[in-house]
Amino acid sequence: MKRILSILNTPASAYTLAYFRIGLGILILFSTLRFLFLGWIDMQYLQPSFHFPYFGLEHFTAPSQPFVQLIFGILCISSIGVILGYHFRLMSIAMFLSFTYIELWDVSFYLNHYYAVSLFCLILCAIPSHAVASLDASSGRVKKSTIVPYWTHLLILFQIAVIYVYAGIAKINSEWLLSAMPLRLWLPAQSSFPIIGDFLELEATAYLFSWFGMLYDMFIIAFLINKNTRYYAFATAIVFHGFTGLFFQIGVFPLVMIFMATMFFDSSLHARIVHSLFRLPDQQSDNTVQPLSSYGFLAIGLYVAFQLLFPLRYMAYPGDYQWTEQGYRFGWRVMLTEKSGIAQFFITDRKTGKKGYVNNAEWLSIHQEKQMSYQPDMILAFAHYLHDQYQQKGINDPIVTVDCWVTMNGRPSSRLIDPKVDLSRIEDGLAHKSWIAPYPGAIQ
Amino acid sequence: MKHIYTLTTLLLAIISFSSCNDPSGPITQGFDRKAMLEFTAKQTIIPLFGDMQQSAKSFDSTLQVFIQEQNEQNAQELRNQWRSMAKAWQYVVIFDFGPSKMSDGSLFENIGTFPTSSLKIESYINAKDSSFRNFDRDSRGIYALEYLIFKDSTNFLRSTAEQPFKLAYAKAISRNIVSRVDSVLSQWQNSYGTIFINNDGSQAGSSISDLYNAFVFHYEVLKNYNLGLPMGKRAGQIKEEPTKVEGYYSGYSIQLLKSKYEAIKYLWYGYARLSLTSSLSPLGFKDYLQSVELGPRLIQDTELQWQAIELALANLNPNQSLQNMINAQSSALDQLFLEITKHTRFLKSEMSSLLGISITFSSSDGD
Numbered sequence: 001m002k003r004i005l006s007i008l009n010t011p012a013s014a015y016t017l018a019y020f021r022i023g024l025g026i027l028i029l030f031s032t033l034r035f036l037f038l039g040w041i042d043m044q045y046l047q048p049s050f051h052f053p054y055f056g057l058e059h060f061t062a063p064s065q066p067f068v069q070l071i072f073g074i075l076c077i078s079s080i081g082v083i084l085g086y087h088f089r090l091m092s093i094a095m096f097l098s099f100t101y102i103e104l105w106d107v108s109f110y111l112n113h114y115y116a117v118s119l120f121c122l123i124l125c126a127i128p129s130h131a132v133a134s135l136d137a138s139s140g141r142v143k144k145s146t147i148v149p150y151w152t153h154l155l156i157l158f159q160i161a162v163i164y165v166y167a168g169i170a171k172i173n174s175e176w177l178l179s180a181m182p183l184r185l186w187l188p189a190q191s192s193f194p195i196i197g198d199f200l201e202l203e204a205t206a207y208l209f210s211w212f213g214m215l216y217d218m219f220i221i222a223f224l225i226n227k228n229t230r231y232y233a234f235a236t237a238i239v240f241h242g243f244t245g246l247f248f249q250i251g252v253f254p255l256v257m258i259f260m261a262t263m264f265f266d267s268s269l270h271a272r273i274v275h276s277l278f279r280l281p282d283q284q285s286d287n288t289v290q291p292l293s294s295y296g297f298l299a300i301g302l303y304v305a306f307q308l309l310f311p312l313r314y315m316a317y318p319g320d321y322q323w324t325e326q327g328y329r330f331g332w333r334v335m336l337t338e339k340s341g342i343a344q345f346f347i348t349d350r351k352t353g354k355k356g357y358v359n360n361a362e363w364l365s366i367h368q369e370k371q372m373s374y375q376p377d378m379i380l381a382f383a384h385y386l387h388d389q390y391q392q393k394g395i396n397d398p399i400v401t402v403d404c405w406v407t408m409n410g411r412p413s414s415r416l417i418d419p420k421v422d423l424s425r426i427e428d429g430l431a432h433k434s435w436i437a438p439y440p441g442a443i444q
Numbered sequence: 445m446k447h448i449y450t451l452t453t454l455l456l457a458i459i460s461f462s463s464c465n466d467p468s469g470p471i472t473q474g475f476d477r478k479a480m481l482e483f484t485a486k487q488t489i490i491p492l493f494g495d496m497q498q499s500a501k502s503f504d505s506t507l508q509v510f511i512q513e514q515n516e517q518n519a520q521e522l523r524n525q526w527r528s529m530a531k532a533w534q535y536v537v538i539f540d541f542g543p544s545k546m547s548d549g550s551l552f553e554n555i556g557t558f559p560t561s562s563l564k565i566e567s568y569i570n571a572k573d574s575s576f577r578n579f580d581r582d583s584r585g586i587y588a589l590e591y592l593i594f595k596d597s598t599n600f601l602r603s604t605a606e607q608p609f610k611l612a613y614a615k616a617i618s619r620n621i622v623s624r625v626d627s628v629l630s631q632w633q634n635s636y637g638t639i640f641i642n643n644d645g646s647q648a649g650s651s652i653s654d655l656y657n658a659f660v661f662h663y664e665v666l667k668n669y670n671l672g673l674p675m676g677k678r679a680g681q682i683k684e685e686p687t688k689v690e691g692y693y694s695g696y697s698i699q700l701l702k703s704k705y706e707a708i709k710y711l712w713y714g715y716a717r718l719s720l721t722s723s724l725s726p727l728g729f730k731d732y733l734q735s736v737e738l739g740p741r742l743i744q745d746t747e748l749q750w751q752a753i754e755l756a757l758a759n760l761n762p763n764q765s766l767q768n769m770i771n772a773q774s775s776a777l778d779q780l781f782l783e784i785t786k787h788t789r790f791l792k793s794e795m796s797s798l799l800g801i802s803i804t805f806s807s808s809d810g811d
Contacts, residue, residue: 184737189646189800192477201474203737249647340793344785347679356679357785359668373793386679393680407794410738412745 008151008300009291013267014131015146016153018085018274021092021129023259024120025083028095031252032075041068044109048365050385051106052378055428062105074098082124085134087141092129096121107378108371112334113253116163119307120260123159126299127152128290133278143286151292151300160260161221162307166332168217175322175337177214180206181409182338190247200247216240224264237261248335317432323408323416323439325375326432341373341406341416345386351396358386374406374416376436383423400424414440475735478644480714481651483727485637487716489539493629495717496536499529500625503589504618511611519600522593527696529621530586534703538662538711541654542640543631551628555585555621558669559688565591565613572609574616584617587690592617594693646801655711656729656801660792663708667788670701671781675770686767697766702757705784709750712791729795736798742790749787756780 051061075098081091137144184206223233245254314327345358372378383400405413421435503525510518544551564583676684691697714728733739759776
């Protein structure tokens with residue numbers, strides 16, 4: 001225990017944390033401006049009449065227009081504050097809260113890398129990233145310190161490792177490794193890619209990419225930690241994330257992960273980069289390490305345990321988690337399956353028995369409908385919404401059923417939901433959803 | 445350590461190349477999307493818009509003849525020309541992207557909106573307003589013309605004599621259709637045709653994605669608006685609403701439905717000019733599916749479902765209009781609706797999965 005504590009409290013460079021702070025701030029500012037520029041605020045949060053809530057967080061769906069704009073404004077300003085290290089504590093908390101709040105607005109926009117960024121923002125709130133190269137330190141608002149306890153470095157590296165290793169573990173299944181699915185569907189679609197287009201059409205390429213992807217995720221951290229292989233590993237990271245970024249529509253994810261790979265570099269390099277970006281007058285430096293308190297130790301322990309255990313919760317549910325999606329999110333299953341579905345809802349008047357079907361497009365955006373049609377919790381949330389909407393239209397306590405067919409990894413569609421179940425009478429919960437039809441195939 | 449890294453990479457390559465003896469491999473590799481796009485543009489889209497342009501111009505000149513000489517024979521000819529135009533329209537409405545996306549809405553919205561609003565049409569005629577500077581798209585287009593020339597056809601000659609602006613309004617609509625179709629065709633023949641053929645990726649915004657999304661969108665229109673809504677199948681509808689069929693006033697509804705269905709199906713098969721009789725071999729989505737993993741299985745399922753729909757279509761009374769069938773609560777029509785609904789599984793979800801085409805009309809991130 002003492003040994004662990006002494007490792008955690010070992011002095012380490014504050015420049016690594018400043019580098020992390022500036023990099024994360026720039027990434028968030030860039031992605032927020034990109035979001036604004038692409039008109040996605042309007043498309044994703046203002047146009048749809050319904051937003052899919054996260055379980056237990058139903059009150060956090062997208063607010064009305066002025067608040068949507070206000071929150072994005074706070075995110076932009078706080079990310080600039082974070083980059084500059086200006087009132088860093090306040091700004092980092094504002095950045096974490098506003099970014100995470102936006103992610104909670106609609107589960108149909110859930111992305112693993114948004115979750116990752118939220119976690120990195122949370123870590124940033126807890127570490128003294130403004131001890132150097134910040135307006136706080138240069139103005140004397142906080143004491144400049146070129147050293148910080150080592151646990152602050154370790155926490156960041158741990159989080160990066162969790163993402164990669166769990167993403168790698170998720171790929172160890174027969175579909176991914178033995179059938180090269182879904183890459184065997186996805187890669188040939190990229191055949192018009194310059195130079196290597198023909199190569200992407202080969203079946204062998206899908207196998208190569210599947211196996212390489214799994215091994216890359218599993219072992220990249222080890223290669224990044226080892227000084228001898230670090231730069232080769234980083235070059236691989238650029239190629240790997242660069243290609244996935246070009247092949248698939250994954251937004252800023254490649255940039256986030258390439259940046260995170262640089263966190264494994266020597267602190268001296270971080271210091272050089274920070275110095276080149278931030279030239280502030282030197283202040284008197286207070287180079288004593290604040291030891292980790294027992295509460296701090298406990299908090300970190302709980303965070304680490306949560307990160308290790310939470311992605312494994314899918315094991316508590318029966319059936320194939322790739323099919324039922326129970327315990328799927330927040331588990332680093334990145335680009336793991338190709339799924340698509342058709343969800344035809346029916347509304348039946350409980351008194352008159354008059355039955356009609358729903359045109360989902362009347363209520364949902366194309367993106368929302370696409371996501372909903374294969375995710376049971378979203379199907380249930382939409383069923384409840386339809387119940388209320390049609391009740392308002394004068395239908396007596398509508399019975400809501402769905403005929404939902406989902407195709408996974410190119411196989412013939414199967415029914416996802418029991419079509420007889422009145423979804424309006426089912427409450428969402430953490431327990432197993434018995435109304436999900438079992439998957440006819442099995443993924444080992 | 446450096447050697448371990450190199451070795452691992454090598455090992456990976458060996459594993460990868462040695463594990464590709466899967467028996468369910470694709471039939472052929474390397475589908476030429478560009479060739480399909482070129483074929484679709486040159487052999488299907490451009491000739492079909494040419495047909496539409498011809499029909500619209502014929503209607504327009506027949507209308508001019510009628511305006512100059514209003515008699516029953518000319519009125520009949522005008523109605524015949526309308527039927528040809530409405531039918532030609534079914535074959536091009538599915539290409540509602542690229543040049544069809546206009547600054548004031550799509551070609552479909554501007555000239556193909558149905559059902560129309562008789563109230564709005566009458567009010568614009570009374571106000572002598574044929575400027576179309578409004579968003580009442582249900583007051584203009586092919587189906588507003590239908591209302592004007594088919595509604596109350598026995599009193600048509602008298603009504604045009606009493607209300608001369610009615611013909612001026614019809615003429616304005618007709619000119620509007622001709623000018624929009626002219627513009628779309630000319631863009632396809634010139635700049636856009638080349639852009640379409642060269643944009644041969646499969647991401648959102650690529651030509652194949654535009655073509656596929658329009659294909660799926662109009663299949664949904666067929667299901668939801670040509671059938672579901674007038675049949676009273678939608679949630680919240682108390683009863684059937686037969687006046688909402690496409691081609692209500694002309695009673696040409698079933699022919700239009702069949703043409704739209706045929707246009708969609710032939711696009712899947714890739715028939716040149718969407719015609720079975722063309723001497724050119726087809727090149728379309730079916731060929732694309734043939735080249736991808738698990739595609740042959742989906743082709744089989746899709747073709748069986750086309751057959752099921754055709755069987756349901758054949759069971760419809762050939763002498764009845766769609767609205768009459770709806771009024772009669774035809775069970776054959778219910779069966780058709782059921783079969784058309786079933787097909788969304790193959791056309792919308794499985795096809796997009798296998799071809800790796802995104803069902804989004806605009807881009808957004810995934811992970």
